[in-house]
Amino acid sequence: MTRYSGVADLPLHNGHVPPYLFERMRVLGGLIARYIVEYYGPGELVRRLGDPFWFQAFNNVIGMDWDSSGSTTVVVYVLKNTFPPGSLRDNGIAVLGGKGRDSRAVAEEAKAISDVADYERIVGASRMAAKIDGVALQDGYSIYIHSLIVDSDGDMLVVQQGLNEDSGMARRYHLPVPKGSLPTTRVEPHSGVASMKIELSLNLANPGSREARRAILDIVSSTPPGSLLNSLGEANRILRGEPSILSWVTGGAQGDTWSRVRQLTEVCPRYYRPVANLRLVGKAASEIKKLGVREFDELIGLPGVGAETIRALALVADLIYGYRPSLRDPTTSIMDPFLYAYAHGGKDGVPYPVRVEHIDRTIEFFASMLDEVKVGARDREHMLRRLASFADRVKRAIGFLEGSSDYIP
Numbered sequence: 001m002t003r004y005s006g007v008a009d010l011p012l013h014n015g016h017v018p019p020y021l022f023e024r025m026r027v028l029g030g031l032i033a034r035y036i037v038e039y040y041g042p043g044e045l046v047r048r049l050g051d052p053f054w055f056q057a058f059n060n061v062i063g064m065d066w067d068s069s070g071s072t073t074v075v076v077y078v079l080k081n082t083f084p085p086g087s088l089r090d091n092g093i094a095v096l097g098g099k100g101r102d103s104r105a106v107a108e109e110a111k112a113i114s115d116v117a118d119y120e121r122i123v124g125a126s127r128m129a130a131k132i133d134g135v136a137l138q139d140g141y142s143i144y145i146h147s148l149i150v151d152s153d154g155d156m157l158v159v160q161q162g163l164n165e166d167s168g169m170a171r172r173y174h175l176p177v178p179k180g181s182l183p184t185t186r187v188e189p190h191s192g193v194a195s196m197k198i199e200l201s202l203n204l205a206n207p208g209s210r211e212a213r214r215a216i217l218d219i220v221s222s223t224p225p226g227s228l229l230n231s232l233g234e235a236n237r238i239l240r241g242e243p244s245i246l247s248w249v250t251g252g253a254q255g256d257t258w259s260r261v262r263q264l265t266e267v268c269p270r271y272y273r274p275v276a277n278l279r280l281v282g283k284a285a286s287e288i289k290k291l292g293v294r295e296f297d298e299l300i301g302l303p304g305v306g307a308e309t310i311r312a313l314a315l316v317a318d319l320i321y322g323y324r325p326s327l328r329d330p331t332t333s334i335m336d337p338f339l340y341a342y343a344h345g346g347k348d349g350v351p352y353p354v355r356v357e358h359i360d361r362t363i364e365f366f367a368s369m370l371d372e373v374k375v376g377a378r379d380r381e382h383m384l385r386r387l388a389s390f391a392d393r394v395k396r397a398i399g400f401l402e403g404s405s406d407y408i409p
Helices: 019-040 042-049 052-061 070-082 085-091 100-104 106-111 119-136 207-222 225-240 245-249 255-267 278-291 296-301 307-320 357-370 377-399
Strands: 006-011 093-099 142-151 156-164 169-177
Touching (some): 019 052, 019 070, 019 357, 052 070, 052 377, 070 156, 085 093, 093 106, 100 142, 106 142, 119 142, 119 296, 119 307, 207 307, 225 307, 278 307
Antiparallel strands (some): 006 169, 093 142
């Protein structure tokens, strides 16, 4: 299974799609999805939905605003109406979960297809994806949409969305789960990321955190609870810029550490802040030690091990032992088509050099497919017009990049 995955940040829009409009989207979106499944196979739809840009283009073609947080809800439920859990038997593809209460229904819905799918793996993928984007990655977004798309070959895609109440933004995560596997921090779970903004965040799912993850495992397996509490207290003192016993012994050798941390607290305050409840973290670490955890995925998957416990352990590994985690936001592209300077790379090559062929292929795919989908002439014209508008918006933005050394046509 080709790994298309990512995250999309979208402005949070209140309100609901009018029933008549959703019905239109359901019909048009269902026709497109069924066409792809019939002619390309279920796995192709799963693969393409793992690409945040393709997901957004699909949303735009069926009539939803390109920049709305509601695009995730609409696409998920259009697909779920087309391929409900039981359709795995007949169509080779099914959508589980959804928004709010439905996001917690994955396990129950998976029971309905347990005769044709691996129930334990579906539930395991659901739980681990939520832990990766809520515990290993701490970017300030709380998950409120959680869905799985499953095909008959065993490939899966987790699509979930989080809310940042402070910024009023909703971020969408795409995690592909190839046959026989589960989401994992051993490899980068987000191979393509689209957002409205980029902020430094604790990212223990990033490959750059490999040594920090190992250090965290060593800390919970070999550090006595009392010593861990002392280390947490020392980390808090460093974060507050307070003198410590060690600084007196070393003659102020921690000055460089304080200076570095003061700079980091300004750029990544979400991570570099004191741990409020040391006792609670110490108790959790003590329970973890009893279990003899050997893998980081196993650690974050434990019941009761949440974001604050992992952040506290990361701070000890970082500030006390020198194993700094990755602070890279998982973003690799900006979702606003008019800001395409970052949609697949920026003029400065961050997050990677611009590549235009991806959007060309996406638009060409939809244009050719709409010639084949059995919809009325008016609907086809409307969909092609929306696709043309979407493409024009992107192409105009691409024009700003021409002449850049990072521009790759």
